[in-house]
Amino acid sequence: MISDTPVNHFRLKAYQVELHPMAQTHQVLMRSWRNQDEIRQQMLSQECISEEQQQSWFKRTQYDPKQLHWVIEFRDTPIGATNVKSLETGKTVQQSAVLEPGLYIGDARYQGNIVAFAPTLAMYDFCFEQLGTQLFRAVVKHTNDKAMAYNRKLGYQLTESGELSVLELNYERYQQYTAPIKQFLSRPRKAK
Amino acid sequence: MDNLQTLKQAFTTALGIDAAAVTDELTYNTIPEWDSTAHMILVAELENVFDVMLDTDDIIDMSSVAQAKLILQKYHVSFG
Numbered sequence: 001m002i003s004d005t006p007v008n009h010f011r012l013k014a015y016q017v018e019l020h021p022m023a024q025t026h027q028v029l030m031r032s033w034r035n036q037d038e039i040r041q042q043m044l045s046q047e048c049i050s051e052e053q054q055q056s057w058f059k060r061t062q063y064d065p066k067q068l069h070w071v072i073e074f075r076d077t078p079i080g081a082t083n084v085k086s087l088e089t090g091k092t093v094q095q096s097a098v099l100e101p102g103l104y105i106g107d108a109r110y111q112g113n114i115v116a117f118a119p120t121l122a123m124y125d126f127c128f129e130q131l132g133t134q135l136f137r138a139v140v141k142h143t144n145d146k147a148m149a150y151n152r153k154l155g156y157q158l159t160e161s162g163e164l165s166v167l168e169l170n171y172e173r174y175q176q177y178t179a180p181i182k183q184f185l186s187r188p189r190k191a192k
Numbered sequence: 193m194d195n196l197q198t199l200k201q202a203f204t205t206a207l208g209i210d211a212a213a214v215t216d217e218l219t220y221n222t223i224p225e226w227d228s229t230a231h232m233i234l235v236a237e238l239e240n241v242f243d244v245m246l247d248t249d250d251i252i253d254m255s256s257v258a259q260a261k262l263i264l265q266k267y268h269v270s271f272g
Contacts, residue, residue: 016248112221114228115252153229180232187248 001065001090008068012126015118015185019070019082026071027058029078033106042144044164065092072105072119080105082119084127087137097134099127112146117181120154124178128171136169154178195242196271199264202241203257206234216258242269 008021022030031054033039040046049057061067069083082103086096093099103120105111127133138156140147142165151167155177160166193201203214207225220226226234235251238244238260244267246254254260261271 016252112228113252113255114231117228149227181228184232184235184251185248187246187251189247189249 001092003063003065006062007065007092008062008070010068010070010126012070012122014122014125015182016074016115016189017079017118017122018073019119019122020073022058022062022069022071022081024058026078026081027054029106030054030058030071030081033080033104036106038111039104039106042141042147044141065094066096068093070119070123074110074115074118077107079107079110079115080119082123084123093127094131097132099133099136101136101138114181114184116150117153117178118185121178121182121185124154124174128174134170136174138167138169140165140167153181194272195264195269198241199238199257199260199271202237203234203260206230206237214257216256216261219256220254238264242267244269 006021011021012019031049031051034054035048040048061069066086067083069081071078072080072082080103082101084093084099084101086093087098087100088096101120101123105116110116124136127136136156138151140151142148142161142163148165151169154169155173156167156169157173158165159168200211200214203209203218204211207230209223209225213223218226220231231254235246235254239246242264244264246263246267250263250266254263265271
């Protein structure tokens with residue numbers, strides 16, 4: 001299942017951030033983030049990736065309708081990347097009821113900051129409300145305390161524990177758990 | 193109670209920490225008590241005690257006690 005044209009044409013703007021479909025121009029920055037020690041160590045594949053591997057990954061994912069990738073911009077500056085992948089065999093992201101999310105904040109100033117929730121909220125709103133997603137299923141290393149805590153604040157519940165923990169989130173719990181943080185991130189910005 | 197004491201009390205209440213820990217150097221996400229959830233509780237507490245409403249940029253930028261003082265000064269809260 002491969003598309004003839006790039007699959008992600010969804011530009012999202014909410015909660016003070018913009019999500020731009022990942023493009024060729026982002027790849028140098030993406031690779032530098034991906035190869036940071038603190039990000040690499042939390043990924044399932046921990047090796048540093050080469051420029052060629054980055055290019056190969058981008059060319060493959062750009063046309064794969066089973067995944068959508070965005071670069072996160074905050075205050076007109078790229079700060080990280082986020083994505084969703086279909087977890088149903090033979091179904092695109094738009095067709096799949098269950099999606100797996102991915103996120104990393106490459107800019108250290110915003111790691112652990114409240115703004116790190118903004119891209120997730122923008123993407124989950126889009127998936128639940130526009131694409132008809134029923135469930136998010138996250139897979140996290142059980143040692144990744146920050147990701148576990150982050151997901152719990154979104155309303156995720158642990159469904160499998162082991163070296164890799166599996167957590168799931170439906171729309172009802174998502175709405176319930178994220179209402180306060182959405183309220184803080186939705187306030188108007190004053191002109192500077 | 194002056195504004196500095198009120199600020200310290202707000203941090204103590206919102207984060208559940210000792211008043212002695214509330215120094216200018218205390219920074220968001222460097223202690224378990226000041227995580228993103230506590231940050232929202234802290235913002236609500238500061239807004240309540242100083243009768244202000246912070247905008248989103250200020251909520252995001254309030255990364256330390258020192259920074260909180262600077263931000264609150266923009267809302268006409270003086271710390272002497």
